Amino acid sequence: MINVTRAFLPPLDEYNDFLERIWSNVWLTNRGELVLELEEKLREFLKVEHILVTNNGTIPIQIALKLLANNGEVITTPFSYVATTASIIWENCTPVFVDIHPEYLTIDENKIEDAITDKTSAILATHVFGNPCNVEKIESIAKKYNLKVIYDAAHSFGVEYKNQSIFDFGDISTCSFHATKLFHTGEGGALFAKNKELQHQLFYSHNFGHNGPLEFYGLGINAKISELQAAMGLSVFKYLDEIISNRKVIVETYNENLNFNILKTIKIRENTKWNYAYYPILFKNEKLLLSCQQVLLDNKIMPRRYFYPSLNKINYVNCAIMPISEDIASRILCLPLYNELDIKDVERIINIINNCL
Numbered sequence: 001m002i003n004v005t006r007a008f009l010p011p012l013d014e015y016n017d018f019l020e021r022i023w024s025n026v027w028l029t030n031r032g033e034l035v036l037e038l039e040e041k042l043r044e045f046l047k048v049e050h051i052l053v054t055n056n057g058t059i060p061i062q063i064a065l066k067l068l069a070n071n072g073e074v075i076t077t078p079f080s081y082v083a084t085t086a087s088i089i090w091e092n093c094t095p096v097f098v099d100i101h102p103e104y105l106t107i108d109e110n111k112i113e114d115a116i117t118d119k120t121s122a123i124l125a126t127h128v129f130g131n132p133c134n135v136e137k138i139e140s141i142a143k144k145y146n147l148k149v150i151y152d153a154a155h156s157f158g159v160e161y162k163n164q165s166i167f168d169f170g171d172i173s174t175c176s177f178h179a180t181k182l183f184h185t186g187e188g189g190a191l192f193a194k195n196k197e198l199q200h201q202l203f204y205s206h207n208f209g210h211n212g213p214l215e216f217y218g219l220g221i222n223a224k225i226s227e228l229q230a231a232m233g234l235s236v237f238k239y240l241d242e243i244i245s246n247r248k249v250i251v252e253t254y255n256e257n258l259n260f261n262i263l264k265t266i267k268i269r270e271n272t273k274w275n276y277a278y279y280p281i282l283f284k285n286e287k288l289l290l291s292c293q294q295v296l297l298d299n300k301i302m303p304r305r306y307f308y309p310s311l312n313k314i315n316y317v318n319c320a321i322m323p324i325s326e327d328i329a330s331r332i333l334c335l336p337l338y339n340e341l342d343i344k345d346v347e348r349i350i351n352i353i354n355n356c357l
């Protein structure tokens with residue numbers, strides 16, 4: 001069976017070497033030496049200043065909203081993973097959807113201003129599939145209306161925009177290190193802050209608000225990552241360049257051989273160094289997607305409908321109509337893409353799809 005993704009597992013003996021350090025330290029969490037080492041390596045690899053590694057990629061979104069969104073209206077994209085919208089509601093804010101750009105699939109920056117009211121406090125946008133939002137335009141809108149900007153950058157590990165880490169944009173960016181993501185710690189994630197002051201707020205918020213054992217800076221929650229997760233991250237870290245370049249070969253094989261007279265794929269924003277995290281294709285309509293998906297399933301190939309449904313259609317949110325996002329969600333399919341995927345299998349997937357069209 002070929003799944004849409006497969007977690008990268010490092011050689012067991014290398015993972016074990018990190019575990020031995022945990023055993024000898026007898027230290028399992030609360031920012032032990034492996035967590036600190038992982039953070040340092042990631043800071044350098046990603047070329048960022050302020051990073052805080054966390055226990056997953058969702059609590060960081062909640063912390064960012066808690067600190068910056070002030071229970072207000074949050075302008076957001078309907079085309080993302082459910083965690084983006086759910087976090088807004090979980091934090092007692094109100095999601096206000098703005099439709100997406102039909103080719104980049106990120107929030108349509110030209111429609112944001114129409115959605116701003118006097119209750120708007122923040123913009124939470126997703127660099128979907130690692131494709132950057134129009135960060136410059138969003139920044140200028142945020143300045144004009146005094147709004148905070150949070151990026152759900154769960155897909156954007158290693159992405160650069162204009163030679164700068166994508167995590168540098170906005171007030172806070174979040175990432176996910178879930179097992180299915182490009183870089184993983186089993187479960188895990190990270191927070192990235194624009195400045196030292198925000199970094200400090202993120203830091204205490206992720207550790208119950210503590211200022212030493214007896215005092216508190218403010219409200220907090222537990223978003224700490226454990227040494228066991230850091231051990232996984234450190235043993236995967238070594239293979240990152242290899243993982244990204246193997247994915248690139250697969251993406252180029254899809255790009256060169258799928259029938260793009262009929263299909264489309266995502267348009268990556270100009271000046272982006274992309275990370276090859278996902279391979280979405282767009283069919284002409286949902287019917288063609290479903291018939292093609294069935295043939296793939298018959299061949300034990302399991303693509304995924306990322307992202308379906310459009311998030312404005314979920315039962316616990318208001319049902320604003322988002323024509324572009326709903327249309328895209330109905331006919332987009334992510335093809336298998338992972339480090340160990342054999343090029344022979346990629347060619348087989350391509351043939352099956354081209355024959356369906």
Ligand SMILES: *Cc1c(COP(=O)(O)O)cnc(C)c1O
Pocket residue numbers: 056057058059080081083084126152154155175176177178187188189
């Ligand atoms: C994976 C993902 C998340 C959630 O990350 P977890 O680490 O699973 O909590 C949030 N947003 C997007 C866009 C994601 O793809």
